[in-house]
Amino acid sequence: MKTLSTRLFVSFMALIGVILAVLGIVMGQLFPIYVGDYVERSTAAEERALVQTIEELGLDVTDEEQRQLIAATKVMEQEDLITSAKKRYLATMIFCSFIALAIIGIVMNRAVRVFAEPIDNATRTALELAKGNYRARAFENGMGKTMQLSKSINILARNLQDMTTMREIEDERLKTLIENMGSSLMMIGREGTISIVNRVFLKRFNCDYEAIRGKGFRNIQLPNDIVQVVEHVFLTETAIRKQIAVQIGHEIRHNEIYGAPVVGDHGRWLGVVLVIHDVTELMRLEQIRKDFVANVSHELRTPITSIKGFSETLLDGAYKDEAMLLSFLEIIYKESDRIQMLVQELLELSKIEQHGFSVDIIETSLQDIILNAADLTGARLEEKNMEFSVDMPKDIAILGDPNRLMQIFTNLIANAINYSPENTTVTIRLYEEDGYGVVEVEDEGIGIEPAEIPRIFERFYRVDRARSRNSGGTGLGLAIVKHLIEAHDGKIKVDSEVGKGTKMTVHIPKP
Known part of the structure; x- marks a missing residue:
């Protein structure tokens, strides 16, 4: 597409052509007049000069001879005069043409700079904006309306750039939101x-x-x-x-x-x-909540039913039999003690599972922890005529909370005793492995089915429910143990074979 500057140049060239054509026509019409006048004046002057020369020389020339001489001289010089007149006329035309061209060039240059260039620049800027290049700007070097046009286009460009930037920001925010939503x-x-x-x-x-x-x-x-x-x-x-x-x-x-x-x-x-x-995890948690409520209700219902039943029996007159009274009161005491233990362990588990729960980590002796835990379970061991087999080549220093570690190993040793038949052995081993102090508690009990091993750390889950209740368990011990071991940055592993026994392996970090 032709720019305004190009169109102006073509227009001015056409104007120059017209002016030169008109000038040529006018001067062509004036040329004979100019030449005739020039020749006439020059001939008259030459004629006077010739007469004067004849008179000065004193030549005897008749009037007729003088006229013939003048005529011959006039014919000879007219050609030279006409040639000279043409040269002067042509020089004048060329000079005037150059002057006209210079004036037109100056005017054209001024017009292009003042009017055409700003408009062309504004046009190019507008085309760039139409292509989506909102960084394009027009030069504000015109005057009057052209200056106003350039400023308006620049304002439009800035507004479009701001709008584009805002749109890009919004698009980026939306994309980030969509890509990072759960x-x-x-x-x-x-x-x-x-x-x-x-x-x-x-x-x-x-x-x-x-x-x-x-x-x-x-x-x-x-x-x-x-x-x-x-x-x-x-x-x-x-x-x-x-x-x-x-x-x-x-x-x-x-x-x-x-x-x-x-x-x-x-x-x-x-x-x-x-x-x-x-919502798989939400449904799983909801099922856990339902199971928890059902299990708590079941665990409470059994001792409460026993307490209520034996109390009603006593109120109906059984209290008169002293032996029956003592027997029933002992049962009521055990069941109430079981309820108290259940409530305490529920509160303990709730505390451990709270966000931000931590243990007081200090350097402590693993051997002392195990020996104290064995002492606490010694009475139950003697009741079942069982014995400990302890393999502790040397003491091992670990990082842990002594009270919580006592709680962990007392529970594991008590479980090993409770789920083992009489006259068997509970083996305890201590050793070091990969920066951990390791404790193995192995029994010769009933064992656990492989399919049930992943679930034994769930709340209220029991491998043998009847046996658990008879042993006084609440079903919360291993859940508490697992949370406490994780609080120590440790780990627990279960190996079991039905009918042969179970081995619990606990890793606690060393200093």
């Missing part, structure tokens, strides 16, 4: 093709973005329940919330799906947005 998100256009998915969605459903972008939602092998939710929103144009179970690989995950239509500011239908929350 739930899966998928946007489906009005044609049913996928336009937006976030990383959580791609990871959860094992998809590749490039492979599904632009494809129909029915063609990417989504679970049937999700497809039905999308179809429902498309058909009814209403939001829907639904819980589904989705099998991904060998794992079943519980999801809450929320699908809603996406409508623009002017009511234009844009598509469907789908948000999928993974």
Whole structure:
């Protein structure tokens, strides 16, 4: 496209051509007059000079001869005069043309600089803005309206750049929000093709973005329940919330799906947005809560029922029998003591599970901890005619809370005694391994089924419920033990064989 400067140049060249043409025509018309006058004046002057020369020389020339001589001289000189006149006329024309060109050039240069260049620059800037280059600016070097035009274009450019920057910031924020949200998100256009998915969605459903972008939602092998939710929103144009179970690989995950239509500011239908929350962990925690309430209720119901039953029996007259009275009171005392132990361990477990729970870590002797724990369980050991086998080549210093460590190992040794038959041995070993002090507590008891080993640290879980109650256990001991070991940055391992016994291996960090 021709610029204004080019168009002005062409216009001025045409103007120059017209001026020169007019000038040529005018001077062409004036040329004969100019030449005739010039020749006449020159001839008259020459004639007078010739007459004067004849008179000065005293030549005897008749009038007729004089006229012939003058005529001959006039004819000879006219050609020279005409040639001279042409040269003068041409020089004058060239001079005038150069003057005209100089004036026109000056005027044209001024006009281009003042009017054409600012407008051309503004035009180029506007074209750059139209292409999306909002950093382009026009030179504000014109005058009058051209200056105002340049300033207006620059203001427009700055506004467009600010708007673009704000839009980019908003887009970046939205993208960051979508990519970092914990739930899966998928946007489906009005044609049913996928336009937006976030990383959580791609990871959860094992998809590749490039492979599904632009494809129909029915063609990417989504679970049937999700497809039905999308179809429902498309058909009814209403939001829907639904819980589904989705099998991904060998794992079943519980999801809450929320699908809603996406409508623009002017009511234009844009598509469907789908948000999928993974509620598997929430459902697991809810089930744990329900199990906990049920277990606590069950654990409390049994001793309370016993206390109530024996109390009613005594009130009905059994108290008159002294032997029966003492027997029933002993049972009531044991059951109330069991309730008290259950409440204490519930409070202890609640305290340990609280966020921010910590233990007082100091350097302590592992040998002293084990010996004290063995002393505390010695009475129960003697009741069952059992014995300890202790293998402690040397003392081992560890980092831990002595009171909490006593609680851990007393519980483990007590469990080994309670779940072992009479006349057996509980073996305790101490050694060092990879920066840990290691304690093994091994019994010759009933053992644990392999499928039940992962669950023995759950609250109220018992391998043998009847035997646990008879031993006075609450089902919370190992749950407390596990939390306390983790608070020490330690670990516990269980090895068991049904009918042969169980070995608990505890690792506590060394200094």
